[in-house]
Amino acid sequence: MTGPVLRLAFLLAAAIWLPAAAAAAADADEPPPADVLDVERSAARAHGLAAAPGAGTEGRFVLLTMAVQGHAQSQFLLGLMQLEEAGAADDRAGALQWLERAAAKGHAGASAHLAGLAAQGDAAAHLALGLVARDIAGAESAALRHLRAAAAAGDAQGLLALGRLHGGGEGIERDEAHATRLMRAATAVAMEAVLQAHRHAAAGILGPAAAEWLELAAARTRAEHRAPPGRDWRRAELFARYWVGLTLLAGAGTAADTPRGLAHHRAAAGRGFALAEFSLGLLHERGHGVGRDLSGADAWFARAAAHGHPLADGRRAPDA
Numbered sequence: 001m002t003g004p005v006l007r008l009a010f011l012l013a014a015a016i017w018l019p020a021a022a023a024a025a026a027d028a029d030e031p032p033p034a035d036v037l038d039v040e041r042s043a044a045r046a047h048g049l050a051a052a053p054g055a056g057t058e059g060r061f062v063l064l065t066m067a068v069q070g071h072a073q074s075q076f077l078l079g080l081m082q083l084e085e086a087g088a089a090d091d092r093a094g095a096l097q098w099l100e101r102a103a104a105k106g107h108a109g110a111s112a113h114l115a116g117l118a119a120q121g122d123a124a125a126h127l128a129l130g131l132v133a134r135d136i137a138g139a140e141s142a143a144l145r146h147l148r149a150a151a152a153a154g155d156a157q158g159l160l161a162l163g164r165l166h167g168g169g170e171g172i173e174r175d176e177a178h179a180t181r182l183m184r185a186a187t188a189v190a191m192e193a194v195l196q197a198h199r200h201a202a203a204g205i206l207g208p209a210a211a212e213w214l215e216l217a218a219a220r221t222r223a224e225h226r227a228p229p230g231r232d233w234r235r236a237e238l239f240a241r242y243w244v245g246l247t248l249l250a251g252a253g254t255a256a257d258t259p260r261g262l263a264h265h266r267a268a269a270g271r272g273f274a275l276a277e278f279s280l281g282l283l284h285e286r287g288h289g290v291g292r293d294l295s296g297a298d299a300w301f302a303r304a305a306a307h308g309h310p311l312a313d314g315r316r317a318p319d320a
Contacts, residue, residue, distance in 0.1 A: 075102035094255035100128035123153035140171025159186035167233040176231040183236035190243035193253030238273040258289040277304035285317040
């Protein structure tokens with residue numbers, strides 16, 4: 001076995017099998033735990049390999065492994081690498097997702113890079129900074145500023161997140177009517193992206209087999225939007241989470257983000273929203289983003305049927 005292959009094998013083994021970094025020691029003068037040092041050493045080797053001439057896909061894979069394990073510097077470097085190579089808009093959104101993940105872990109370089117892009121009017125960078133700031137105590141004003149910029153650019157996730165802030169009165173005066181309008185706008189943008197992606201999808205969750213349930217979901221959404229908006233922002237949020245979740249699950253008009261897409265669907269399904277319950281049944285039936293679980297799929301279909309989804313009535317996941 002050649003030297004480079006041996007080195008790659010060692011790095012892959014280290015990246016895959018090393019445990020997650022332990023919590024920092026209470027005493028700042030105390031050396032970090034050994035596993036933290038091992039992770040940092042493995043990451044340093046991965047970064048060196050990725051930067052080496054001719055590293056190609058091997059170096060990229062090692063760097064990706066460290067990033068997936070949650071190493072902030074690896075996420076930052078991978079985001080920069082993908083950003084430099086980005087072609088389509090969804091490729092660029094994927095690169096910014098890595099920068100967002102690094103920034104959420106407190107990586108100063110990732111935050112600074114996103115801030116620079118946002119200063120140039122980049123809506124995706126504003127979204128990333130807004131989502132990070134939203135989850136930091138005392139950063140409500142920054143969250144509002146960035147989410148408003150993302151929403152003004154028509155970003156569905158930005159519209160949804162801003163609507164939730166207005167509806168809940170988080171760092172801003174509560175305005176439920178405005179929250180409803182924002183949720184409806186998020187729904188409209190996301191639904192159009194999903195339906196557009198469906199028209200070109202040859203496989204996956206939005207493939208030809210999706211036509212019937214997507215048509216039903218779109219019809220219910222349009223009927224909901226024909227009524228005056230009122231102040232029931234929580235109901236509007238259910239539709240927004242459903243459609244925004246689909247964009248993230250399918251990478252429709254944005255980079256795919258399965259965990260975030262699932263989180264939106266689970267939040268809506270947890271409140272008895274039949275469209276999301278049916279969607280989770282399909283995901284468990286097909287093993288899309290979750291482990292294939294036919295009994296779990298049947299349970300979701302049963303819940304969707306109980307809440308009025310006509311396609312779920314009597315449906316059972318097919319045997320393997």
